[in-house]
Amino acid sequence: MVTLTAPETSTDTNVETTLPAVSTDSFSVDLAGSPVRDLNQELHNAIDGQAWTVTSPGGKHSLAVGINADVTVTVEGHAGSYAAGMHQKGDVTINGNAGVGLAENIMSGTVHVKGDASQSAAATGHGGLVVIDGNAGARCGISMKGVDIVVGGNIGHMSAFMAQAGRLVVCGDAGEALGDSIYEARIYVKGTVASLGADCIEKPMKAEHLAELGELLAAAGRTDNPSDFKRYGSARNLYHFHVDNSTSY
Amino acid sequence: MTITSEPLTTQGAAPRDLAALGLRESATFDRATIADIQRAAATGVYDIRGWGAKRQLPHFDDLLFLGASVSRYPLEGYREKCDTDVVLGDRHATRPLHLQTPVTIAGMSFGALSANAKEALGRGASEVGTSTTTGDGGMTPEERGQSKHLVYQYLPSRYGMNPDDLRKADAIEIVLGQGAKPGGGGMLLGQKITERVAGMRTLPVGIDQRSASRHPDWTGPDDLEIKIGASRPYYDTALAVKSGADVVVVDGMQGGTAATQQVFIENVGIPTLAAIPQAVQALQELGVHRKVQLIVSGGIRTGADVAKAMALGADAVAIGTAALIALGDNDPRYAAEYSALGSAAGFYDDFQDGRDPAGITTQDTELASRLDPVAAGRRLANYLRVLTMEAQTIARACGKSHLHNLEPEDLVALTIEASAMARVPLAGTSWIPGAR
Incomplete structure (x- = not known):
């Protein structure tokens, strides 16, 4: 079982059938002595408004996955692979680095990593906001389907590969083959792009793009100037198979 | 001349x-x-088409049952009980699937198939107490509503992937490959990317959709049910078991597809017959045969095929192409329309074009309306019952009171190739090529 400290502010926990819809309780879980599976089960049972703190995460995998309530979860340390995967609601903050597959398939809510994230961050994310203050590894935003991603540092190669929808903001540099085979996702990069992938091109920054970028940066708590960024997206030349494009793949 | x-x-x-x-x-x-x-x-x-491998391959036709003899005692047909039920996922799952027949419906997407076809699959499967499976593109209300046991496929593309739908599912199948195209992603050509299909997949309407061939955030086998396109089933099955799977699905190269390059369909993968013994060997060596269930698909047509797959060690089978035929695919009554499409009843495999006269592999509203999901579901239920009864007939003849009691010892092979692949002796001999 999860080792829980006593709630700092308590409600009557003896009356389970009358639990409030919104709680201000806060809980602390020390993973040094309890399994991740129990933590996740507790988080699945959590109700809106609760605040959870996870200590001694020790780089363990699959921390805080599948949360479906408006809770705040703070991980005090490094997370392993697939942290905050399939995140549906609430806010997860990792005061450290995150491993492979951070916020994989996120649906909504926010996931904020104060350090760096490994490869495939926010892969296949359908919605919500993922903020990485540091750098992100290869394949950041791969197959993204509506998620917004803001990376404070650089991102690795093949990021936004087959990205379908959503926005990827990079305040540093982007690695090789950015946006390869991209669909309708939009990419904003402040620094340099090592190379663009197949069918990804630079596109003009219009007022609407400056506005949405400004909102994304503000949501991520950043002060970068939107006009310092360039926009990239699909040339839409590979949307249909055609023999003349056979060398593009 | x-x-x-x-x-x-x-x-x-x-x-x-x-x-x-x-x-x-x-x-x-x-x-x-x-x-x-x-x-x-x-x-x-290159040519893109549906269906599975059409080339001649060593298959279940190359095996025969020995039946009972002096040394074996048969059960009385239509008198003595021969059970057919199967429990899938009793290693870890708190709610394993308990199916009344070991013939399940393979994953086929809404998008590849019409909503009516998906509903018909759910109706037919539920009527006989078996499961149906979603596919690329997510879960539709039609399918969930009509399926008593619905398996949700978690595919590399993650199209339509939704945790709420995951929770609505009765089981989760993590797809790593497909027999028709192990190592390849799916395709859905623009003709079938209607507004509804595009909306479910977060794609522009009318584009040629390419599905991912691998899970984008996976780089190895570190991480329920796993579907593997048969190419190296011994190692893949072992890795799936080690990852904690309750059930492993192995799909041979005769397994169908909605749209793939013909060169891929005909030249990549191994026959179903060759895949089963390898998967069974992996399960046996890990001590989990019959504990982690094995579902086999790819070219299952008759109750004899069902029985042979189970005798080789499968716990259940899955049908796709055969299920579509039962619904009404390739029906001769549409002969004139198949001809107008440059095909013929019995040959039609252009599932990618979305112009299916039978209203199954299409998103065209008028064509799709031709398929009555109630009547088509009834036909599928009939067919599933026939498969089950045929398998029972053979099992009784072999003296088995449950389909699961069929065993390799009940089988012989007609050809050296089938003998080597299936690892059962050539008929009339005790010889299994390659056996140590």
């Missing part, structure tokens, strides 16, 4: 007639091959 004094008219002549005229067809460059080359030269693109 014989020169006759009469004018030679070959138009519409049968091959035998042509041979009588002294014309010889090349075995290497047969007419289908010549047509393929001509088509490639004319269009500049």
Whole structure:
């Protein structure tokens, strides 16, 4: 079982059938002595408004996955692979680095990593906001389907590969083959792009793009100037198979 | 070639007639091959089609049951009980699937199939107490509503992937590959990307959709049910078990697809017959055979195929192509329309075009409306019952009171190839090529 400290502010926990819809309780879980599976089960049972703190995460995998309530979860340390995967609601903050597959398939809510994230961050994310203050590894935003991603540092190669929808903001540099085979996702990069992938091109920054970028940066708590960024997206030349494009793949 | 004094008219002549005229067809460059080359030269693109491998392959037809004899005691047909139920996922799952027949419906997407077809699959499967499976593109209300046991496929593309739908599912199948195209992603051509299909997949309407061939955030086997396209089933099955799977699905190269390059369908993967013993060996060596269930798909057509797969060690089978045929695919009553599409009933495999006269592999509203999901579901239920009864008939003849009691010892092979692949002796001998 999860080792829980006593709630700092308590409600009557003896009356389970009358639990409030919104709680201000806060809980602390020390993973040094309890399994991740129990933590996740507790988080699945959590109700809106609760605040959870996870200590001694020790780089363990699959921390805080599948949360479906408006809770705040703070991980005090490094997370392993697939942290905050399939995140549906609430806010997860990792005061450290995150491993492979951070916020994989996120649906909504926010996931904020104060350090760096490994490869495939926010892969296949359908919605919500993922903020990485540091750098992100290869394949950041791969197959993204509506998620917004803001990376404070650089991102690795093949990021936004087959990205379908959503926005990827990079305040540093982007690695090789950015946006390869991209669909309708939009990419904003402040620094340099090592190379663009197949069918990804630079596109003009219009007022609407400056506005949405400004909102994304503000949501991520950043002060970068939107006009310092360039926009990239699909040339839409590979949307249909055609023999003349056979060398593009 | 014989020169006759009469004018030679070959138009519409049968091959035998042509041979009588002294014309010889090349075995290497047969007419289908010549047509393929001509088509490639004319269009500049490879052929994309549906269905599975059409080439001749060692298959269940190359195995026979021995039946009972003096040393074996048969059960009385239609008198003595031969059970058919199967429990899937009792290693870890708190709510394993308990199916009344071991014949399940394989994953086929809404998008590849019409909503009516998906509903019919759910109706037919539920009527006989078996499961149906979603596919690329997510779960539709029609399918969930009509399926008593619905398996949700978690595919590399993650199209339509939704944790709420995951929770609505009765089981989760993590797809790592498909027998028709192990190592390849799916395709759905623009003709079938309607507004509804595009919306579910977060794609622009009308584009040629390419599904991912691998899970984008996976780089290894570190991480329920796992579907594997048969290519290296011994190692893949072992890795799936180590990852904690309750059930492993192995799909041979005869397994169908909605749309893939023909060169892929016909040249990548291994026959279902060759895949089963490898997967069973992996399960046995890990001590989990019959604990982690094995579902086999790819070319299951008859109750004999079901029984043979189970005798080789499968716990259940899955059907796709056969289920579509039961719904009404390739029905001769649409002969004129198949002909207008340049095909014929019994040959139609252009599932990618979305112009299916039977209303199954289409998103065209008018064509889709031709398929009555109630009547088609009833036909599928009939077919599933026939498969089950046929398998029971054979099992009783082999003296088995449950389909699961069928065993390799009940089988012999007709060919050396089948003997080596299935690892059962050549009929009339004790010889299994390659056996140590």
